[in-house]
Amino acid sequence: MKQIILAKRYAKAIFSLGKEKGKVDTYAETLVAIAGLFEDPALEVADALTNPLYPLDARQNVMAAIAKSTGSDKIMTSFLNLLIEKKRVDALPEIAAQVQVMVDREENISHGSVTSAIKLDKALLAKVQATLENITGNKVILETQVDPLIIGGIVAKVGDLVLDGSIRTQLDGLKESIKGRE
Numbered sequence: 001m002k003q004i005i006l007a008k009r010y011a012k013a014i015f016s017l018g019k020e021k022g023k024v025d026t027y028a029e030t031l032v033a034i035a036g037l038f039e040d041p042a043l044e045v046a047d048a049l050t051n052p053l054y055p056l057d058a059r060q061n062v063m064a065a066i067a068k069s070t071g072s073d074k075i076m077t078s079f080l081n082l083l084i085e086k087k088r089v090d091a092l093p094e095i096a097a098q099v100q101v102m103v104d105r106e107e108n109i110s111h112g113s114v115t116s117a118i119k120l121d122k123a124l125l126a127k128v129q130a131t132l133e134n135i136t137g138n139k140v141i142l143e144t145q146v147d148p149l150i151i152g153g154i155v156a157k158v159g160d161l162v163l164d165g166s167i168r169t170q171l172d173g174l175k176e177s178i179k180g181r182e
Helices: 002-021 024-039 045-050 056-069 074-085 089-106 122-136 167-181
Strands: 109-116 139-146 154-158 161-164
Touching: 002 024, 002 074, 002 089, 024 045, 024 074, 024 089, 045 056, 045 089, 056 074, 074 089, 089 109, 109 122, 122 139, 122 154, 122 161
Parallel strands: 109 139
Antiparallel strands: 109 154, 154 161
């Protein structure tokens, strides 16, 4: 919980600076790219940046090289060095996620998922996306999943909104209805 609170604070700070400089999207992309380096254990980036056995200047040099390779400006480079100095660099993936949430909220973008029994064709998926955009009033980015257990129909989720038109749910409702009559 403490990590999320810290990540939100740092994300809010870099988001505000990015907005002020007109570079919010660039900052978000940079943070996501660097956070992606943390996910690959073969690269050992997380260890090189967080291990206290390495001297501070060595960790700062590694971060400076990463910042340079991503084309970071002075503000982003300073922000990344601040994370090293304050020993908060382990929160970088969560900071990147929080900044992306802020960017999406600013641009009225919602993320959702559509689960179906079979793979949906592009035309049907576009109709589902358009319908969800009309309902939410936001641009919706969908992830698709296939789950044969729903038998047929689709289950669409965007934030707290869940539209369940699956055969499985309808059968379960019918089953409960029949049980209630007995």
